[in-house]
Amino acid sequence: MRILASVLCGALFGAGLLISGMTDPQKVLGFLDIAAIQTDHWDPSLAFVMAGGLVVAFPFFRFAQSRKSAVCGGKIELPTRRDIDHNLVIGGLLFGIGWGMVGYCPGPAISALAFGHTETIVFGIAMITGMVVHKLMMTTLDKTAFTRK
Numbered sequence: 001m002r003i004l005a006s007v008l009c010g011a012l013f014g015a016g017l018l019i020s021g022m023t024d025p026q027k028v029l030g031f032l033d034i035a036a037i038q039t040d041h042w043d044p045s046l047a048f049v050m051a052g053g054l055v056v057a058f059p060f061f062r063f064a065q066s067r068k069s070a071v072c073g074g075k076i077e078l079p080t081r082r083d084i085d086h087n088l089v090i091g092g093l094l095f096g097i098g099w100g101m102v103g104y105c106p107g108p109a110i111s112a113l114a115f116g117h118t119e120t121i122v123f124g125i126a127m128i129t130g131m132v133v134h135k136l137m138m139t140t141l142d143k144t145a146f147t148r149k
Helices: 002-020 025-032 045-065 086-102 106-115 118-148
Strands: none
Touching: 002 045, 002 106, 025 045, 025 086, 106 118
């Protein structure tokens, strides 16, 4: 049951990204290019997609906060940290720079893989490579920090 729910939620999320245009890098870049506001070429439509996502997600997030376990069983793991550390700032900067450069972030890129476009496949490979390099770096840094103590 849990796997079926996960597949259905993933399919719904992917369909939403496709329908909203979030899988089209040019549409995303048209939204992120705020300098185009002055020339009337700015595309604000993705702001409505984000607002719609918040309207849908917020009540479910509040519902999840009030529960001890997930509806399908299992532990609910919600973020508890509220501090802003260097990992959060650097991660946010890298995410924003990457999104602004190519018009993809992980969710829409994975959905766009269904089209088989070369640039999406290259982005996917680069994203996975970045994740592996990050994991290796963090493992190395954790070991180094541990031995210094």
